[in-house]
Amino acid sequence: MNCIMTRGLYLRADGRLPCYCSAGETVTLGRLDHGNLPGDIAADVFESPAFTRIRAAMAQGKAPFPGVCEQCTYLDVDADAPDLSDGERRLEWLHFEPAYACNLDCRWCHGQARHDPGQVRMLPLETIRRLADDFAARGYTLGKGNICGVGEPTLNPDVWAMIAALKDKLGGDILLSTNGNASFSPDIVSCGLDKLKIAADATDQKTYGRYRRHGRLSRVLEFTAQVAAARSGPASPQIIWQYIMFDYNDSDADLLKYQRLAREHGVDRLRIVYTRCDNYSRRAPEDFPRDFPDILFFPIKEDSLLGVDAAEARLAQAEALVSEEPAEAARLALGLARHVFHRLLLGVERYVDLLDFVASMRPVAQGNCADLSPAEQQAFRALLGRLYRLLEAASCGAGDAPQAEAYAAFVRKAGL
Numbered sequence: 001m002n003c004i005m006t007r008g009l010y011l012r013a014d015g016r017l018p019c020y021c022s023a024g025e026t027v028t029l030g031r032l033d034h035g036n037l038p039g040d041i042a043a044d045v046f047e048s049p050a051f052t053r054i055r056a057a058m059a060q061g062k063a064p065f066p067g068v069c070e071q072c073t074y075l076d077v078d079a080d081a082p083d084l085s086d087g088e089r090r091l092e093w094l095h096f097e098p099a100y101a102c103n104l105d106c107r108w109c110h111g112q113a114r115h116d117p118g119q120v121r122m123l124p125l126e127t128i129r130r131l132a133d134d135f136a137a138r139g140y141t142l143g144k145g146n147i148c149g150v151g152e153p154t155l156n157p158d159v160w161a162m163i164a165a166l167k168d169k170l171g172g173d174i175l176l177s178t179n180g181n182a183s184f185s186p187d188i189v190s191c192g193l194d195k196l197k198i199a200a201d202a203t204d205q206k207t208y209g210r211y212r213r214h215g216r217l218s219r220v221l222e223f224t225a226q227v228a229a230a231r232s233g234p235a236s237p238q239i240i241w242q243y244i245m246f247d248y249n250d251s252d253a254d255l256l257k258y259q260r261l262a263r264e265h266g267v268d269r270l271r272i273v274y275t276r277c278d279n280y281s282r283r284a285p286e287d288f289p290r291d292f293p294d295i296l297f298f299p300i301k302e303d304s305l306l307g308v309d310a311a312e313a314r315l316a317q318a319e320a321l322v323s324e325e326p327a328e329a330a331r332l333a334l335g336l337a338r339h340v341f342h343r344l345l346l347g348v349e350r351y352v353d354l355l356d357f358v359a360s361m362r363p364v365a366q367g368n369c370a371d372l373s374p375a376e377q378q379a380f381r382a383l384l385g386r387l388y389r390l391l392e393a394a395s396c397g398a399g400d401a402p403q404a405e406a407y408a409a410f411v412r413k414a415g416l
Contacts, residue, residue: 002079008093013100013121023071041134067410070337077335089139097149098156105213125158132169142172160187167192180220196237203257228266242271245281259292269294306343326397385416
């Protein structure tokens with residue numbers, strides 16, 4: 001078992017350190033006080049018990065946060081356990097949010113407070129410089145940097161200097177995600193940024209504005225062309241356009257025009273994402289009309305389309321093992337729980353509803369594509385109750401009383 005947070009760090013603009021995004025947003029591992037930073041961020045934060053317990057749990061095949069990990073997109077129950085014996089000083093994944101503020105109001109975003117001037121937060125440049133210095137001083141290198149968050153990163157005027165500081169001290173492959181309604185700066189090219197991912201989800205303003213409210217597609221096209229023109233040949237940053245597939249922008253005409261626009265504006269790669277929120281596209285990747293040399297697809301996984309009968313069969317398989325092979329029973333149950341949660345949330349209308357579900361297990365308002373009847377929702381909920389009782393029993397069978405109690409506590413809290 002493994003996850004992105006085994007050797008990862010996620011920093012929000014206000015200094016909070018969640019256990020990554022998705023379900024991990026509900027777990028706070030620590031907090032940086034920007035005005036009073038710790039003596040050594042690497043030692044006092046990344047090497048602290050709050051983070052090392054995640055690594056230890058994964059190495060033992062256990063969920064570090066029972067009731068939350070099973071809902072997380074980034075948990076991989078089939079992955080090899082992390083090797084913690086090599087002593088490698090490697091920050092595999094650094095994700096930070098430069099700005100909790102935005103110039104758009106995208107429908108599925110959960111950052112409504114970012115439009116309130118009293119809630120706007122900007123990550124200070126000094127925090128990132130100190131972070132880079134402290135990790136470098138302890139011999140760390142960076143695997144990948146992911147610069148995005150609830151807000152628009154380019155609204156922080158220091159974001160390009162942050163990237164330059166990271167590249168200078170830690171190296172790494174750094175990607176910044178933007179809505180593209182941004183001002184061009186030559187620093188985008190000179191700071192060392194490796195990849196620039198720009199949200200461009202339509203070929204006309206009417207369709208674009210349906211999701212990217214208050215955004216201008218013409219501005220996205222202009223910004224893309226400015227970055228492409230500033231590069232000397234096919235140099236950094238690589239320009240990636242991201243297209244979220246909905247049922248209203250997935251026609252052949254839309255997709256072919258999109259690819260033509262990408263070529264005309266100097267785009268290097270297309271990233272086609274199949275959302276799980278309402279109005280999600282049902283068009284299969286193999287049915288996508290390809291007219292561009294480099295396209296990555298991120299389809300809805302089969303686990304999001306799980307049926308009740310298939311789930312029941314998998315649960316029975318896990319239950320049959322709980323007495324003799326509790327560790328394997330727990331692994332199967334963890335994987336199935338993730339799939340059930342994904343099925344329940346397919347078609348969710350607002351991201352905040354997803355987070356409320358994670359925190360309280362309250363029923364989610366389903367979109368018109370979810371296709372789950374009340375009886376199916378109830379069946380999946382009952383199945384979750386059995387899954388968590390199985391996880392409790394498997395933990396007991398493995399002699400892990402604290403883990404068993406953690407699962408029992410979640411069952412009581414969630415009313416399962």
